[in-house]
Amino acid sequence: MNYPFWDVPYLSGGGVIGLIATYHLLIALFAVGGGLYLPLAERKALKEGRDDWFGVLKSHSKFFLILTAAFGTTSGVGIWFAIGLANPEATSTLIHNFVFGWAIEYVFFIVELTTAAIYYYTWDKIDPKLHLKIGYVYAASSWLTLVIINGILTFMLTPGSTWLSVAGSGNEASVFWYAFFNPTYFPSLVLRTLISWNLAGIWALVTASRLDGFRHGKLKHEIISWSAKWLIPGFVLVPFCFLWYLAMVPEAQRQLLDLGISTIGQGTFTQITRSALITVMTSATIIALVYFVAVRNSKSFGLGWAISLVLLAFAATASTEQAREMLRKPYVIGDFMYSNGVRKSEVEKYNAEGYLTHSSWAANSVKGFYSDSETIEAADLKKGELMFRGQCGACHTEKGYRAMNNLLKDRDETAIGNILQMLHENKDDSPYRKYMPPLVGKDDEIKALAAYLKQISVNASK
Amino acid sequence: MINEDAINDILRSQDNDDPEIDGSKRSFLWMGVGAIGAVYVGAIGYPVYKYLATPAERAASETAVNSATLDGADKLPVNSALMFKFGTKPAMLIRSADGNFVALNAVCTHLGCTVKYNPETVRIECACHGGVYDAKTGSNISGPPPKPLTKFNVEVQDGRVLVTRA
Amino acid sequence: MDASLLQEPRSRTSRAAAIYDWVDDRLDLTGLMAHAREKTVPEHKHAFWYYWGGISLFFFMVQVLSGILLLVYYRPGAEAYESVRQITYDIQFGWLVRSAHSWSANLMVFAVFVHMFSVFFMRAYRKPREFGWWSGLALLGMTMVFGFSGYLLPMDDLAYFATKVGLEIPASIPLVGTVITNLVRGGSEITSTTTQRFFALHVVILPLLYLPFLAFHVWLVQKHGNAMPPGEEAKPVEERRTIRFFPDFFAKDLGMWLLSLNVLAILASLYPWQLGPQADELASAPVGIHPEWYFMSQFQVLKVFGRWFPGAFGEYLGIVVFTLGLVIWALIPFIDAKGRNGKWAKAALYIGLIAVFGMLATTIWGYWDL
């Protein structure tokens, strides 16, 4: 608890990240795929001399510019804000490692945004060939932003043995490229590129659906068919790339997938299985709808269907990202930092010397509790609350997302104490070990946490 | 800009029987349709299969192993427990204060956590949701467990303990 | 093998063609296909509402299939709760099957209501579609009884108490209410006998009644085709737009089914249906116990009438008001018949609006009032 904890009721800080990230991804990957879609479509139109295509493309590029600039850029910054709020410790680690990675991404980003603006504002105003070239520069720079950010994202799941071997020694910077091109880097890059093409096709259908198919049937059908082709590479290759990706994930993490199937019961254990089910089903539905409803029925393909496709893509993206996040459990940075910001290397120190005493924040607060509060019990509750915020709050809320009041319903203090003890000992056969960090701290801190959790569960059963 | 012929053109091109769709394209499309269908069959069929097959799988795994031999377990101190694997599942051998041996399945009947013996209370407890069982009979005393722990037969031999399915 | 088939520029293999011919000779698939291709469906801005009947049908099919799966492990009577507990916690993916069944039930009721109101406002009850309207109403009634009887089967505390308060609705029918309710309940209290009865009702009696009505309803739709809303009908024929039933509308209809399946999968897997503690008739009822949302409107009406007019009279009045409403609703094809003047059409419109907003308002009020 090096930093104060951002306590978002019902949703949790992680939930805020998840929402922003999914929404961002849907647009950002569109920016990457759509970046290639536009110049390739323009090239086709130029080659075939299709005036009517230009009208549609121009309208699409406007939609594209506004969507990627006003909603994509800001939500990207939003993820960054949100991770800084919800998990400052991990964000700090990432930034110290990758600050120049981000700086490089930023260069591509500037080129990307500038060319996007030029591309839209110079339709009809410059030589079409030059215009097309600008489009290609845009496509390249937007893909390069993905090339960079992918390194940082995949690092969190698989930092790789080289980086882990120097982690904590102060020489992390010397292995920058190992951390960057980590084991899951390439499968993830290919996967994301394929998905970006899919999204380019889906978003293009939104523009196409606005055309009146009864009057401009040929144009509409052509545009829809051409856009639908953007889904083919992803459709064919994603399953294989996904297996490749999984092969690169450490065995311990892969077991989490199995956990969802072998352990029965609702709620806690089966999240990855459920996410996978949704991803597979929504993806298949997208393909089926694009072919049977959009391509085969282009004439009457309307905005409602197009939006349904985008929503399905949203569901697929959200559940994939959720699965990826779950796969990282119990870490936020694989094998280095637990999801609550406790470094793996610090566990023993905290257990021996206390968790709260090592947070400059809490150390002062706790002293204050015991001098200000009327009873020791009241002070314990406050101390327990700090423990809860620091160690549980990253994934649990009191009521709401993974709510303690639901999980602890009808438990007495002994039962709660037993669970906490099991989390604290974190033995090899503990069923929680695979996805929950060890509970760290001295006995009095853990007792205070139990008292606080007991209070929550009592409040819950009222 | 767009005339009647063009629309007819489209209508025709949307038709399945249009010769314009050549053989390889058509077979690609059919492959696609087949793949989507396979995905649906898998996403729905797998859970349904698992659902229906549960009792069979249980029976198979339960009958697969009928005994376990624990070398040296006859020296187990009183009021303590030894965890062991009975087939693939955890089980526990408890020696009570009066020196008697009891062997029980160690999987909580509530949600499947591994239970543990608490020598202070002389009870078996599940840390996950606070279930409590009697250490001698395995019967569920308090908390959420709906059923008692399965009890095994115990045979103490010289230098080892033999646990068999009751 | 037919030589002429080989010359066709189709990629269909000759063996498949031979099988097709064999079936075709006996079932006249080609004729059926030709009929399907000739049939058209109107295309206009209200065409979205055409899909809701199909969506209801889809959820019904999910109900049948997931219901059969649950039957494999469910044991009515004294062991009801234990068997549902096993399904939810013990059997692999049992939670998913049960969750799909429960969610799909709710979605089906929702879809049926949307279908009914969209049919109403498109005036699709007018000649010649009166029987479609009445059979639809019968199906709606049975759907709700399906929901009511199914809700009790797990016998957890919510099911128990919700059924208990839900049975107050039939019990308040004048004169015969108590007798009927006791008969349905199998006694004056809900016991394992009640689950046994509800089970028989839910899986045998209702399906037997439901299926003929459903077949009749679907046959009528095929016979009369999709009704056009009056605004569309007023247009000259050459301005009306249509798409072919097969394959165009058919593909979109299937697309809607797929979408419905996805919505169901997302809900069922992300929000698994919960199982409460076992019903205990001695325990005090949970605070704010109420029947399922689709009975909330009736429940609330009875409740407020009981409040305004104490004693049995209030309940009688509530029942009378409700029955009257239902009768008017069923007689709407006579009130707003084809060929009558606009005044009657307007009256029907108001009736529809009162029904929609009345139900919404009393439902919201009901939840507010818990």
Added chain:
Amino acid sequence: MAQTKAKISVIQIGTLLVFVVGNGSYLARDPDLEDQENTTLFQFPSVDPIPLPAPVWLFKLLGDVTLVLHFLAMQLLVGSLTLATVWNFLGKKHSVRRDGSDAVIRKVPTLMTYVINFGVPPLLFSQVLYGRALYTSSVLIGFYWISVIVVLTLTYFLLYKCADRANSGRAWWGYSLLSWVGVVYIAKIFSINMTLMLRPEAWQPLYQASGGLGMIFPTGDPSTTPRFLFMLAGGFGLSGAGLLFLSTFGNEKPEVAGFLRKWGGIFAAGFLALEMAAGVWVYRVQPAVVQDGIMSGTLTSSALWAWAVFTVLAVVASLIAAFWGKTGSKILAATAILFGALGTAGFVVVRDGIRDLTLLSKGFDVWQRTVVSNWSVVLLFLALFVGGLALIGFLLVLVARSAKQIANQTAVAAFAGEADLQNLMEEEDDQ
């Protein structure tokens, strides 16, 4: 805790009084009091164990350079949005005002793009150097901090909406007013966060009071308001210079250009002068340690002078550019904006000094960091940075050249006009 609150509000009232009276001393300046607060109330969070991958000075240099660009874009945005909104509102029967506002608003979405773009690196480098302070203060006002994103998105979208309406000749001041509110809100939140990060003594009570979500604003900082006003005044001033630039370099009709020129000059001169006053206020509310540090440091003191001199020069240049001669002079307009920009550069350096000195007085020395440089990555970044800018420049030149050629031709056969598509889309809406 109640005591602290009381003290904070005393400080607040005190500072206001002090400013009015104008003798520049304020309560919290007592060094003993500060020391006491540091040791008893708060320590900074511990530093991240991973060392810096490049020297501190490099981060500072990159951060400040991009911050100057960010401030320029941001100030241009704030000012031109305000002016354009007012003119558009008043422009119902006044076509010159209306055209002038249209000319300005069309540029604003692009400006916003660069406000965000140039805002990212300074914040990134600040997190590297000042994360201990910055993460903490951000979490403490977490709700407002994340709300910036929502407001920014809507603001940005509304700006596009305005430009769109301007292109089709419709009024848009309602939309731009909303986005103006958004812009000012964001500016305010940034002011609050950037000053809160310098006040560890205020963190503890704030956290206790807010309960974790961060929905309570800190009070009692004497520098938040002057800093906010300073940026706002500077924004109007610099935008004035921007309008001067637009009036001579843009392709507007003569009467529109004249209108932009006149008002641009007045705004530049007036508000840059106000900025100087606000700057003095900002300086005066600094504690003595910080004031002394700025004056004794070579870099900070010369930057302070540079800011003052260039701002005065910008005021003079703007006035001349606005009123001297019948048509505007390109050189004068460019000079005005250049001086304005140099002034901005000056105050960015002073601002950096204020931050370091304040933190130092509370026990956080930004220069004391372990550095293990990885020059290969740094050099790659620098090479790409230069290459990227060069590429953009090259493209802009090509585009300008081609645009001129095309404009000379009468028709462009290969492209369908916007009108065609509008037809396509509207036909559908009709049915």
